[in-house]
Amino acid sequence: MARIRHEGPLIIGGGLAGLSAALEAAPGQNHKGGALVVTPDLLLNACSSAWAQGGLAAALSPKDSAVLHAKDTEGAGAGLVEPEAARALTERGRETVEWLAALGAPFDRDETGGFSVSLEAAHSLPRVARVGGDGAGRAILSAVVAAARASKHIEIWEDGRLRGLIQDADGRVRGALIERSGGRVDEVFAPAVVLATGGVGGLYEVTTNPSALRGEGLALAYEAGAEILDPEFVQLHPTAIDVGLDPAPLATEALRGEGARLVDGTGAYLLGDHPDADLAPRDIVARAVHAARADGRGAFLDATKAVGEAFPHEFPAVFAACMRAGLDPRVSPIPVAAAAHYHMGGIVADDEGRTTVPGLYAIGECAATGVHGANRLASNSLLEAGAFGRRAGRAAAQEVQPPKVALKPARASKDLPLEAMAELRAAMSRFAGVVRDEAGLTALIALIDRLAKPYPEAVVLTAARLIAEGALNRRESRGGHFRADHPDSLPTAEHTRMRLTPVILPCGAVEGAEPGSCLTVSER
Structure with missing residues (x-):
């Protein structure tokens, strides 16, 4: 195991969010180094951004506005969108599209040279900037990848997989365990770790996302003490x-x-x-x-x-x-x-990516910034990845390595065997998919418990449990979460908040959990 010290932010993930952050994380007064981007495969592979077809939502036409875009975003989110977060996102729509276009993203244009926009579900006006009809994600990301490869302040590892987070005795994240090709696990220390690890589609038997995206960043952030918001809301693309x-x-x-x-x-x-x-x-x-x-x-x-x-x-x-x-x-x-298709829940983060754990940032699909609520508005995801990814890169670049203190023991996560992973994916689709109920979710949690006994270091089980426990505790139907045994929405929309705590709270800890490792719904 090698110990590597990096002077700038360590960014885990090479999709639109991660690379947008990296491009903005230029060296400044506080540090000498730029960004280190770690991704398990070649850029453009194994990330959802490249697979996005529809485009990027932004108020680009004369009849449209950021206010109208925010209103539609809130409407789609079924009462759980945070208005300030929605406005922070939609107000950056045009500047994000123009920034990407300046990098070379070939957005479709109208006869006047303006951005051509199309209509998608739950938008009151056409506002989705497209590329070649259905090639937006790959075309946009290709331009960003080219810019990242040409940037002197960005180093890219295309054979690195996140296996754990390194924390000090005060709980601050100080770096990450990265598995390189050949199975070697290195300790990489950095002033800030930015998670851009994508969603949870690979936990499901049928997904439109790369099947390698299984919520491992979400799970490791939870195990590091980060607050998790609304993990039960998984958008199923029809x-x-x-x-x-x-x-x-x-x-x-x-x-x-x-x-x-x-x-x-x-x-x-x-x-x-x-x-x-x-x-x-x-x-x-x-x-x-x-x-x-x-x-x-x-x-x-x-x-x-x-x-x-x-x-x-x-x-x-x-x-x-x-x-x-x-x-x-x-x-x-x-x-x-x-x-x-998309995980609306995730690691609680502000519009600059800061989580509740010092030194840890989260951006893109693994983050929950409050803009998606219970049901993401179509094509807001690429906008969020670019707009908030850029802000997170600038913020993370200002972090400085704090004084040395003792480190907590760090253990590397491991994969589930293929047969066990197939069993989990089938159960997730069956019991935590389009239609859910108490019996099915209880059966799913029992399966997760059974698999966790022989495979305690498989953090995909932690990610699956967060979704299942959140779905079981939400006894209503709202947005992407539909309970056949509770088909109506409650009068007041309330968030699910989960956080690892050494105290077993009365709001629903997992039965049989050891002290210090219980999953609780601390706010409903």
Whole structure:
């Protein structure tokens, strides 16, 4: 094990959030070094940013405004969006798009040279800046990757995986355990650690995200004492292309914005005859798809009329995915299923990425900044990654290495064996997916308990438990969380807050947990 001291921020994750932070973390008066970016694979691989199809939401048209964008964001979030956070995000919409464009992101333009925008679900106006119809994520991230590789203040490890956080006796995060190629685990010390580790899609059997993203950053932050917000809110995308692939290809919501309709096997509309019915919030659409599949009617996205022959150039990514599976979307409806797509919950962080643990930052999907609430507004995720990622990079670059104190023992996390991981993923989709209830969630927690006995160092189980416990304790339906046994929303929307504590609080500690390792819902 090598000990490495880095003078600037250590950024874990090479997606849009992590690289935006790195680009802004230039050396300053407080430190000599720039950013060290650690990612387990080559940049552009294994990160959700590159897979985003729809685009980046921002108030770009004359009729739109940051205020209207914030209002739509709050509406989609079902009472749990923090208004100040939403405004902090939407007010940075245009500047974020212009910054990315200046880096080389080839956003679609209209005839006047302005940004072309499209309509997606729960937006009151077209405001999604796109690239090539459905290629926004990869095109945007490609420009950011090129800028990061050209930046002299950024060092990139493309063979590093987060295995643990290093803390001192006061609880401050001082660095991280990083597994390099060949299995060697190094101790990397830095003034600040920035988690940009993505979401939890890989915990589910059907996901549109890279299956390697399993909430390990979330779990390690929790184990370090960070507060976790609303982990039960997992957005299921209603139109994953159901062709038996893991992960599942995505049929972008922009298709429905162009008039594509969801139908069952007989051609009947799943959500009614109104043309805008299929642009309802994603949780509503996902439940309609789930119900049609559950009762044997099947679920399909019919874009044969709305897009038809224009598919190859209007939506090339979807077209290519369908053709690889032997399906021509120009003439045949696309079979779809609801799939784990985005985690609204996460590590509590402000708009500069600061968590409740000194020295630890969180940005992107692993963070919970208050902007997504119970149901993320479409295409706000890339905006958050860029806008708040940049702010976090500047803030983390100002951190200085504190005086040396004794370190807590640090242990490296380990993977679940493949068979156990498959069992967990199947149970997560079945019991913590589109429709949940007490019996299923209780069975899921029992499975997690059983797997934790032989594999206590598998932090994916901690991430799964956070979701399951949050879902079990939320006895209502709200946004992306639907309880069949509690189908109505409570009159007042309240957050779930979880934090590792040495004191067993009366609000619902995990039964049988050892003192100092109990998971509690400390605020409801």
